[in-house]
Amino acid sequence: MFLAAYVRSGSAAGWGSQSLQTAVAYQKGPARARLLRRWTRSFLADRHALPVPLANTWTISLLDRQSDLKEAICEHLQAMGKYVRAVDIVHFMADPANMVRYGLTKAVCLSTAQSWMHALEYRWTKVPSGQFVDGHERVDVVNYRQSRFLPEMARSDPHARQWDREGNAVPAPANVARPLEKPVVYWWHDESVFYAHDRRQTRWVHKSEKAVPRAKGEGASLMVADFVSADYGWLRSPDGKESARVLFKPGKNRDGYFTHEEILTHATTAMDILQHHFPHEHHILIFDNAPTHLKRAADALSARHMSKFPTQADKPLFGVETNVHDPATGKAVYASDGKLLKTKVRMGDGRLPNGERQSLYYEEGHPREGVFRGMAELLEERGYENARKLPAQCPEFKCKPPAIDCCCRRLMFNQPDFRDVETLLETHCKARGVEVLFLPKFHCELNCIEQCWGHAKRTYRKFPPSSAEADLQKNVVAALDSVPLVSIRRFYTRAHRFMDAYRRGLNGKQAAWAAKKYRSHRVLPESLLNDLDEAGLGAPGSSSSD
Ligand SMILES: [Zn+2]
Incomplete structure (x- = not known):
């Protein structure tokens, strides 16, 4: 102007x-x-030198300019336990060693620390008391980690190669059961966006940060999605001609991350390469717990809106709303008002305890053919004779744990066919003999690709600055390809050290301590419990909040 x-x-x-x-x-x-x-004047000298908005630039850029600062703070906070305050960051940064390390001339103030907590929001969420709480220790998250994720890993781990510090394969122990026939290769998936900010800074943004698209002039951005394994590195054919890496510019009308359909396509690309070039191994694709990864079929079983008794004659069909698709083109159909046309379809069949199919609706020939049967009758057929006497649901469906048979809806919820509904991604991959595993939420330390992004980021920053898009892409690719295989194997071993810690009952605080203390170990030593005790970190299984 x-x-x-x-x-x-x-x-x-x-x-x-x-x-x-x-x-x-x-x-x-x-x-x-x-x-x-x-x-x-600087714009006239160089058309790429557009100013970056000044507000918050310094606070955000320090956290991101110092590539290992975010990780160090996260690790420090995790070691503090379940609840932390922003002032804990102030104290951490005021440590003379840290001031030197991160080049600070004055202390970090409380408001800066608070804005950093928000930047770390994918791990730390604010509770009404004003404290930040680690999502890591949430009961449902811990349950999933302990009863689903870790047992799955334990089943396949004896088939997977393990590595020593130098990246050499370690012979597998002889006395372990091996239920699978082929060696297992884990492929860790993730997506990451990064920005070439006006030649001054590059910042990588975690996917839970909402404001991904940037206005014009704030610098180009590029999204990377890929798979990585400790066995082979980035997923590609041995001659390097086929690659599972996807690079694209986040554009209009998208938040910069994959849609559900794009995730399926990405998995297909990966499986095409794996089946063609690596047919002698059993592949497990590991994804994080993002909602786009967990999408289920439209008619998937869900007890959420079920009534206790059969649908009354004057009430609409019980079912699920779904988009209308044109049978010829397969595309969604829009109504004249521009909205997607919806239709209601029946929910799919359930499974009785003996494995037989259970229709949720009265079958052909029944006087009420096609009508929803109600939870009470469905549960009776599953062997719960008292179902009719139970309430439809506890008030607001807030059942008192550990109750599992307090109401019809809770019972229905916990039926294996309702609880373990397969995701579309699992179905898609299973059809080709490839397994899918979802990481527990908030556990970025278990996804070794996160550390690959971090390694690539540090390399990227050493390249001469440029805001030209061609350079951005070229430099990102070079940075990603420069991550050494031996480092990837160390990241893999580190993730396993955390898994080992959680398996042995350590909470997040204790696990972070152990992963650091036994940096050179592949599995945690026998002396772990004594060492924990001596460090004043208590016994495994004790919550870090008490
Ligand atoms: Zn209940």
Whole structure:
């Protein structure tokens, strides 16, 4: 605006006074005018040198400029336990060793620490008490980790190669059961966006950060999605011609991350390469717990809206809403008002305890054919003779744990066919003999691809700065390909050290301590319990909050 006004006035008003007029138009004074002149001069010298909005630039960029700072703070906070305060960051940063390490000349203030907590939001969420709580220790998250994720890993781990510090394969122990026939290879999946910010900073953004798309002028951004394994590195054919890496620019109308359909396509690309080039191994694709990964079939079993008794004659069909698709093109159909056309379909069949099919609706020939049968009758057929006497649900469906048979809906919820509904991604991969495993939420330390992104990021920053998009892509690819296989194997071993810690009953705080303390170990030593005790971290199984 300043430049346009200056040109329009035929430079009659003069460079300085025109800049002041522009500043005043924005309710700013001479200081802003000076800044405007400087910005404009640097823009004239280099068209790529657009100013970055000043608000929060420093606080965000310090956290991101210091590539290992985020990890160090996360590790420090995790070691503090389940609840932390922003002031804990202030204390951490005030440590003289840390001030030197991160090049600080003055202490970090509380408001900066608070904004950092928000930047770490994917791990730490604020509770009404004003404290930040680690999502890591949530009961449902811990349950999933202990009863689903870790047992799955334990089943396949004896078939997977393990590595020593130098990246050499370690012979597998002889006395372990091996139910699978082929060696197992884990492929860790993730997506990451990063920005080439106006030549000044590059910042990687975690997927839970909402504001992914950037306005024009804030620098180019590029999204990377890929799979990595400790056995082979990035997923590609041995000749390097086929690759599972996807690079694209987050654009309009998308949040920069994969849609559900794109995840399925990405899995297909990966499986095509794996089945063609690595047919002698059993492949397990590991995804994080993002909602787009967990999508289920439209008619998947769900007890959420079920009634206790059969649907009454004057009530609409019980079922699930789904988009109408044109049978010829397979595309969704829009109504005249521009909204997606919806239709209600029947929910799929359930499974009786003996494995037989259970229709949720009265079958052909029944006087009420096609009508939903109600939870009470469905449960009776499953052997719960008292189902009719139970309430439809406890008030607001807030059942008192550990109750599992307090109401019809809770009983239905816990039926194996309702509880373990397969995701579309699992079904998609299973059809080709490839397994899918989902990481527990908030456990980025268990996904070794996260550390690969971090390694690539540090390399990327050593390249000469450029905001040209061609350079951005070229440098990102070079940075990703520069992650050494031996490092990937160490990341893999580190993730396993955490798994070992959780398996032995350690909480997040104790696990972070152990993963650091036994850095050179592949599995945690026998002396672990004594060492924990001596470090004053208590016994495994004790919550870090008490
Ligand atoms: Zn209940």
